[in-house]
Amino acid sequence: MVFRLFRIEVRKIVRRRDLYVSVALVAIFVAAFFYGFARQNWDAWFRGHKGAVYRALEQYSRIVLHRPFNLSEYTNGIYFTGMAVGFSFHLLIPIVASLIGGILVAGEAKDGTLRAVLIRPVSRSQLLLAKFGVAIVYLVLVMAFYVGSCLALGVPTFGWNHILAFNNAFMQVGEGRGAFFVMEPSEAIRRLGLVCALGGYAMLVVASLALFLSTLFDSPIVPIVGAVGLYFISLILGTEAEGFFEEIRKYLFTSHMFFWRNLFAKEIPWGDVGRDLLWCTGYTAGFLLLALVAFRVRDVKS
């Protein structure tokens, strides 16, 4: 029954025009990022912002590779894609996850179709699980479109080559945050795939939160804005006010959603990644459980 409901939900969302807003957002974001990346004077930027890294790379090229250092080799299509994915996982994909999670129940409540569905012999729990399944598929498709667009634009324009990776972080590295290393393109693509899969999995926390809020309201705006708002509140409490909120920091869901950065470390710290994955699983399951309870007892008056 869940599978049949899932098929019906898929049939509906592929024809919903408003859900293509995410695709449009992604396309605009990729285009803007591509423009910025192409216009960036990477050489000057690296010299100015990461002087130590730049000097180390010069030495690395001269001593290990026996050839002059050329930064453009590293700012290639894979690097462009990795950077774009890094940015999107902080800002864009959580919004997309909120959109799909928020619209699935509250959107139908607003349109009145929820009551038309629920007067049929349909289990509310199964319906909600089917909708969550659709949210997962939607997120996967949006991310696939995103990464695919980045690679399709980036690789022909900026080339296919090895990339620079840094322990503990990939793009947001600062001076002295860890040693850099050069990653082969095939390995970089593999890691990128891991980032998308596991980072996308972490986004289910936001999607399930939005789905829970979606079961409480008759308008999709409230759960979408609510989920995005809670995401940013959690993010701010966990990062900007670090120290001040140290006690609660580990309980904030955003404190466990960015483990994917570690997936570009030379040696992936699977222990830490696994722990964060468990946290994310717990949050997702918790929000989903709340959504199931709220949806089962909800009086549908819209």
Added chain:
Amino acid sequence: MAEALKTDALVKRYGRRRVVDGVSLSVREGEIYGFLGPNGSGKTTTIRMVLGLIAPTEGSVELLGRDIADWGPRSREGVGGFVETPTFYPYLSGEMNLRTYADLSGGASRAEVHEAVALVGLEGREGDLVRTYSFGMRQRLGIAAALLPRPRFLILDEPSLGLDPHGMKEIRDVMLRLHREKGLTILFSTHLLAEVQLVCTRVGILQLGKLLYEGPLEGLLKAERTFRVRTDRAERAREVLSAHPAVRAVGVEDGFLTFEADPEAVPVVNRALVEAGVRVYELGPGAKSLEDVFLEMTSHGEKVL
């Protein structure tokens, strides 16, 4: 006769307000049941509880012999309908909407979908997006959706709401056809009395959340105790009636003398008039229509039967 719907002391309370207050309905299989009540009387809330959209605060509901508390969603198998106005996915065609809703209830063949479309007179438009449909077409599509797949019992909430007289007649004709040709049991709520008189076999009247009357339409009209009489000597007749122990509330209306009495007492009253030398040209039930009865009942909120 088996019951398609049976509610027992159904209550819905929001805070301290009892929106539905101890409603016990009984819809027998094979009948067209009119669920009457003014706006805000609790009809839609009752239907929502019956169809599982909202949970009763107290009481029980049996649909086609299945208690909804025990059977859950499966209690709605074999039941079709809509609540308030039928709603559809505007970005899907009429046919795709029908297939989508039918799939939720186990699926329907292409032939069944087309049969439902034909039954409500939407052939040729089923491929169009629902957002291009008029209000009346959506109502008809709502009935088509309720017919898939093969229900035994239809529950339609205000199916004629917002329709012009033409559209209302179409909906009535569809209901009568479904009842006649497919033997469906139909419960429909309305506040339009003419519809009830034209279509229903039994009615339930709801006011302020309470069931005031349930039974055959004739029973409702028979329940009236007002009669009117036309004679050659109105003054004398009035004296006789006023003095008769079985007669109450003598009056004049539209040129007739009117009086209230138990129906069994009417022949005795007639004889009294004749024996008093009054020629009785006409004596019969008062001219009260269902509308009069309904207004009287719902304005007092009293249980008359």
